Amino acid sequence: MTMSKLMSTQEVADYLNVDRKTVLRYLQSGRLQGSKLGREYRIPEDAVRQLVQPASSDRTGEATVIALANQKGGVAKSTSVFNLAAALHRLGHSVLMIDMDPQASLSITAGIDVGRLKTSIYNLLIETGLNPKDAILKTLAGPDIIPSTIDLSGAELELDRQFRPAEVLKAVIADIRPDYDFILIDCPPSLGNLTLNGLAAADEVIIPIQCEFLATRGLALLLKTVEKIKQRINRSIRVTWILPTMYHERTVHAREVLEELQANFPGQVFSPPIKHTVKVKESPAAGMSILDYDPEGDVALAYMALAKEVSGDA
Numbered sequence: 001m002t003m004s005k006l007m008s009t010q011e012v013a014d015y016l017n018v019d020r021k022t023v024l025r026y027l028q029s030g031r032l033q034g035s036k037l038g039r040e041y042r043i044p045e046d047a048v049r050q051l052v053q054p055a056s057s058d059r060t061g062e063a064t065v066i067a068l069a070n071q072k073g074g075v076a077k078s079t080s081v082f083n084l085a086a087a088l089h090r091l092g093h094s095v096l097m098i099d100m101d102p103q104a105s106l107s108i109t110a111g112i113d114v115g116r117l118k119t120s121i122y123n124l125l126i127e128t129g130l131n132p133k134d135a136i137l138k139t140l141a142g143p144d145i146i147p148s149t150i151d152l153s154g155a156e157l158e159l160d161r162q163f164r165p166a167e168v169l170k171a172v173i174a175d176i177r178p179d180y181d182f183i184l185i186d187c188p189p190s191l192g193n194l195t196l197n198g199l200a201a202a203d204e205v206i207i208p209i210q211c212e213f214l215a216t217r218g219l220a221l222l223l224k225t226v227e228k229i230k231q232r233i234n235r236s237i238r239v240t241w242i243l244p245t246m247y248h249e250r251t252v253h254a255r256e257v258l259e260e261l262q263a264n265f266p267g268q269v270f271s272p273p274i275k276h277t278v279k280v281k282e283s284p285a286a287g288m289s290i291l292d293y294d295p296e297g298d299v300a301l302a303y304m305a306l307a308k309e310v311s312g313d314a
């Protein structure tokens with residue numbers, strides 16, 4: 001048996017013509033096998049070859065499910081689901097967004113008239129015998145959505161009465177996974193049943209973090225929760241990115257918060273950070289993703305860059 005040559009992440013990046021971070025992501029996600037030596041990875045050349053041989057070989061026919069979660073409120077979870085979904089759609093992927101927040105900000109941002117909904121995620125979680133396809137709506141931004149309504153606030157308690165309360169969403173989406181490349185789940189700002197359902201259904205977790213004082217408060221608890229889900233319910237879950245949001249590039253404070261994040265989570269903090277701009281606040285009112293509203297702006301470019309990393313299109 002001949003030993004395969006070992007490559008560094010940079011060598012693999014150069015060989016595949018991708019960013020080094022993409023290689024790191026492939027390693028972290030387990031799609032590329034490598035062993036860690038100190039801070040560097042050693043990657044067998046054969047594994048790299050295998051990965052790139054048939055161009056579309058990593059399409060399994062099942063959507064990659066990504067939950068955006070942080071129990072801290074107002075950190076740009078919903079904004080990031082909407083814009084990342086739009087960016088993935090723009091790259092040619094089929095995308096479904098699922099709103100798991102009773103506040104329904106994602107649904108409203110996507111232009112859904114939530115007051116007139118007959119079927120929402122609430123019905124799918126609580127009632128039996130419904131076809132999830134009947135709750136799927138199209139959005140102007142491109143991706144499909146399963147919207148939420150305020151009824152969903154009752155689901156926190158009602159889920160407790162169900163068999164395996166944290167795994168209801170996972171069962172709900174099982175039949176629609178083959179229809180999409182990506183399913184993005186917007187979690188509410190709590191660590192209750194709705195967020196647990198989002199995590200239990202997810203392959204990957206992205207944690208948006210606002211670049212300001214106390215930003216990482218609660219992060220340890222969230223990571224511990226993900227770890228528990230991994231051990232008990234969903235072995236394939238992994239945190240892929242910490243996404244710095246609402247970044248004020250001119251303030252020393254924001255830069256310090258970002259540097260601290262990068263020091264604590266090497267290789268996991270997405271770059272570039274999503275900058276703070278009033279255009280992000282204006283775009284939903286215009287019924288648009290930031291990609292349509294300000295396509296050349298830094299925020300649109302950053303969400304496009306994230307979409308490329310997430311999809312391996314980088």
Ligand SMILES: Nc1ncnc2c1ncn2[C@@H]1O[C@H](COP(=O)(O)OP(=O)(O)OP(=O)(O)O)[C@@H](O)[C@H]1O
Pocket residue numbers: 072073074075076077078079080101103105187188189245246247274275276277278280281299
């Ligand atoms: N890059 C940005 N620049 C400026 N404002 C932003 C940016 N991203 C998000 N916002 C604004 O911050 C607010 C909170 O965003 P969003 O609703 O996405 O956060 P969230 O984490 O989903 O909140 P919640 O925890 O309540 O669900 C919104 O008003 C949104 O428009």
Ligand SMILES: [Mg+2]
Pocket residue numbers: 077078079101105106186187188
């Ligand atoms: Mg939200």
